[in-house]
Amino acid sequence: MLEVFGAAACASLLAPLLQARAWGVPFGLLSVAMVLRAAFGALLGALLLGVLALVLLGLWGDVQHAPRSAALFAGLMAISLGALGARRHRLRRGAILLVYRMREADAREQARAALDRLLLRLGRGAEPRSVMRHAALVLAIVQPLTSFDLWEDARRYLEAIRRDALDPRTRGMVTQALATTLLHLGQCESARLALAELERPLDDPGVETWIRATEALLLAVTGEPERALARVGEDAIEEDASLRASHRIIRAHALAGLGERSRAERELRAVVLEAGPAALERALRPAGPASELARALDARE
Numbered sequence: 001m002l003e004v005f006g007a008a009a010c011a012s013l014l015a016p017l018l019q020a021r022a023w024g025v026p027f028g029l030l031s032v033a034m035v036l037r038a039a040f041g042a043l044l045g046a047l048l049l050g051v052l053a054l055v056l057l058g059l060w061g062d063v064q065h066a067p068r069s070a071a072l073f074a075g076l077m078a079i080s081l082g083a084l085g086a087r088r089h090r091l092r093r094g095a096i097l098l099v100y101r102m103r104e105a106d107a108r109e110q111a112r113a114a115l116d117r118l119l120l121r122l123g124r125g126a127e128p129r130s131v132m133r134h135a136a137l138v139l140a141i142v143q144p145l146t147s148f149d150l151w152e153d154a155r156r157y158l159e160a161i162r163r164d165a166l167d168p169r170t171r172g173m174v175t176q177a178l179a180t181t182l183l184h185l186g187q188c189e190s191a192r193l194a195l196a197e198l199e200r201p202l203d204d205p206g207v208e209t210w211i212r213a214t215e216a217l218l219l220a221v222t223g224e225p226e227r228a229l230a231r232v233g234e235d236a237i238e239e240d241a242s243l244r245a246s247h248r249i250i251r252a253h254a255l256a257g258l259g260e261r262s263r264a265e266r267e268l269r270a271v272v273l274e275a276g277p278a279a280l281e282r283a284l285r286p287a288g289p290a291s292e293l294a295r296a297l298d299a300r301e
Contacts, residue, residue: 003067004050007075008043015042015082022083023094024118029101029111042078050074094118095137099144102153112153115141123160131165135174142177146184155181163197172198172207179214183286188222213243216250221288225257245275249283249290256289264290268297 015038020027053070095118101111123134138157145154158178163171175194182191195215202208216231228250238244248267255264268290271279283294 003071004047004053004074007071008046008050008078011046011075011078011082012039012043014079015039018079018083022090023097024091024114024121025094025097026110026114029098029107029114034097038082042082045081046074046078049077091118091122091133091137092140095141096144099141099148099150102145102150103148115153119157119160123162128165131162132167132170135161135166135170139173139177142181146181151181151184155185168199168202169204169207172202172204172211176207176211176214179211179218183214183218183221186286188218188286191218209243213246213250217246217253217286220250220253220257221286223257225254225289228254228257241274245271245279246282248274249279252283252290252293253288256293261293265293265297268294272297 016030016035017027019034019038020030050070050073053073095115098111098115098118101107102115104111119134119138122130122137125131125134138161142154142158145151145157155178158174158181161174163174166174175198179191179194182188182194191214195211195218198211200208200211202211212231216228219225219231220228232247232250232254234251238247248271252264252267252271255261255267268280268283271283277298280294280298284291284298
């Protein structure tokens with residue numbers, strides 16, 4: 001039985017290393033909880049497999065070699081199963097872990113370098129399938145990146161995607177995310193050029209709606225409030241809460257641009273009521289006619 005315990009211990013030591021390698025994450029960036037979960041999972045799995053192998057070998061009468069054979073079987077199986085489990089959705093899991101570690105100042109540069117390597121390796125493929133995988137992975141990490149105020153990193157990763165090789169729907173999603181990021185960074189002309197590359201309208205109504213909202217925001221903050229209002233309407237009838245908040249921000253900018261500050265403030269108050277005070281950040285960047293109102297309202301909240 002000691003041989004089985006030894007094999008289980010070896011498997012538990014190797015499991016976190018295999019997980020880090022499979023995910024493309026430096027071992028030092030794995031959390032203690034992840035290391036312990038991988039180690040204990042491999043340990044328990046190897047012990048169970050070892051006991052099962054001992055019982056079966058004992059039934060077959062191979063008592064002399066049973067401990068070593070059971071230990072070898074348990075160790076190899078535990079390591080193999082751990083490696084297979086780590087490879088499941090490995091790129092997505094690794095990329096999201098690295099994004100979350102980028103929140104921490106002491107780990108940010110190491111995590112950023114590892115994420116750069118992961119995405120660069122994935123983005124090298126010229127086949128349509130590889131380009132789609134690259135785009136899907138970047139879209140999965142854009143939301144956490146921007147929520148951690150890592151907008152410049154989001155821009156870099158979105159711009160690295162070969163948008164001309166994507167299907168129309170995915171290209172629309174990537175372009176809308178890129179335009180939104182550029183707008184937040186104050187690069188309005190670059191956002192306009194990115195949106196102009198799309199063939200419109202898109203067949204997917206959901207993606208088309210968000211692209212229209214991004215265009216409306218661009219119009220609202222660059223001095224075309226009438227056109228912005230025409231895109232989103234003057235009444236909040238959207239069922240999707242996130243889209244409704246976006247449209248309210250756009251209306252606030254457009255109405256403030258038209259000099260209707262009281263109506264603009266009502267829209268901002270509705271945003272706070274429906275989405276919370278943190279949603280006012282979306283009215284501050286990109287800077288527009290309603291940004292001053294949003295800043296004043298945020299100070300009062």
